[in-house]
Amino acid sequence: MDNPEKEWFGETPVTPDEKTKKVLGVFHNVASKYDIMNDFMSGGLHRVWKDRLIRMIRPRKDYKYLDIAGGTGDIAFRIRKATSPKTQITVSDINESMLSVGRDRAFDRGYIDGLEWVTGNAEDLPLPDNSYDVYTIAFGLRNVTHIDNALKEAVRILKPGGRFFCLEFSHVKDPMLAKIYDTYSYNVIPKIGELVAKDGDSYQYLVESIRKFPKPLELEERMKDAGFVRTKSTPLTFGVVCIHEGTVE
Numbered sequence: 585m586d587n588p589e590k591e592w593f594g595e596t597p598v599t600p601d602e603k604t605k606k607v608l609g610v611f612h613n614v615a616s617k618y619d620i621m622n623d624f625m626s627g628g629l630h631r632v633w634k635d636r637l638i639r640m641i642r643p644r645k646d647y648k649y650l651d652i653a654g655g656t657g658d659i660a661f662r663i664r665k666a667t668s669p670k671t672q673i674t675v676s677d678i679n680e681s682m683l684s685v686g687r688d689r690a691f692d693r694g695y696i697d698g699l700e701w702v703t704g705n706a707e708d709l710p711l712p713d714n715s716y717d718v719y720t721i722a723f724g725l726r727n728v729t730h731i732d733n734a735l736k737e738a739v740r741i742l743k744p745g746g747r748f749f750c751l752e753f754s755h756v757k758d759p760m761l762a763k764i765y766d767t768y769s770y771n772v773i774p775k776i777g778e779l780v781a782k783d784g785d786s787y788q789y790l791v792e793s794i795r796k797f798p799k800p801l802e803l804e805e806r807m808k809d810a811g812f813v814r815t816k817s818t819p820l821t822f823g824v825v826c827i828h829e830g831t832v833e
């Protein structure tokens with residue numbers, strides 16, 4: 585099918601507007617089961633990857649943090665744990681349902697001060713220029729309709745010297761492992777989604793969207809085009825995920 589605007593909802597060609605709306609629908613549907621599904625699908629590995637991201641950030645208490653596509657708060661809570669209740673952390677997401685679960689989880693942990701929750705699209709955020717030291721986006725960039733707009737927005741919001749970290753599903757290089765991974769993701773993940781979240785389609789989207797995400801070197805090029813320097817990609821777990829880094833000069 586001809587798709588001049590060339591956006592994809594998983595493997596289905598859609599217009600940019602349709603993609604944004606469909607992604608909103610996916611996370612609205614899964615919000616209440618999102619955290620438990622992460623554990624089921626990854627066998628708990630998402631926790632290891634998120635912990636690794638935090639170690640790479642080496643959080644300092646006096647920095648200002650922005651967690652985009654922050655969803656139910658996993659990254660913000662880890663930064664908070666590694667810093668202090670006074671550290672300023674903004675959690676932003678386009679989806680109010682995900683943020684609402686996040687706020688409840690923050691309350692349960694007693695995380696009241698220091699955390700700010702902002703509804704917004706990563707492509708056009710209601711946040712000032714040059715205002716954060718660290719920008720994180722975990723398993724979020726893949727879902728954004730125009731990745732390049734989100735990267736430019738990150739450059740705008742970060743202070744000079746500010747650092748960008750993107751944790752995202754990536755591409756398994758080894759052909760044998762890639763086959764096993766494909767079999768698992770196409771056959772098992774949508775079934776787990778059906779059983780646990782009663783929503784196989786949303787998890788089918790997840791699997792398909794991973795394959796559409798740029799490979800590390802392509803993403804690094806796009807990060808440089810957006811204005812980042814000193815870009816670096818660190819694959820984890822045979823390339824199942826990758827941490828992409830960049831700095832604003």
Ligand SMILES: C[S@@+](CC[C@H](N)C(=O)[O-])C[C@H]1O[C@@H](n2cnc3c(N)ncnc32)[C@H](O)[C@@H]1O
Nearest residue numbers: 611653655677678679682705706722723724727
């Ligand atoms: C897979 S979840 C990741 C949540 C959290 N960062 C984590 O690692 O558990 C993806 C999140 O991206 C958000 N998202 C999708 N498109 C977005 C956009 N354009 N701007 C901001 N957030 C977006 C979704 O609402 C969802 O909460």
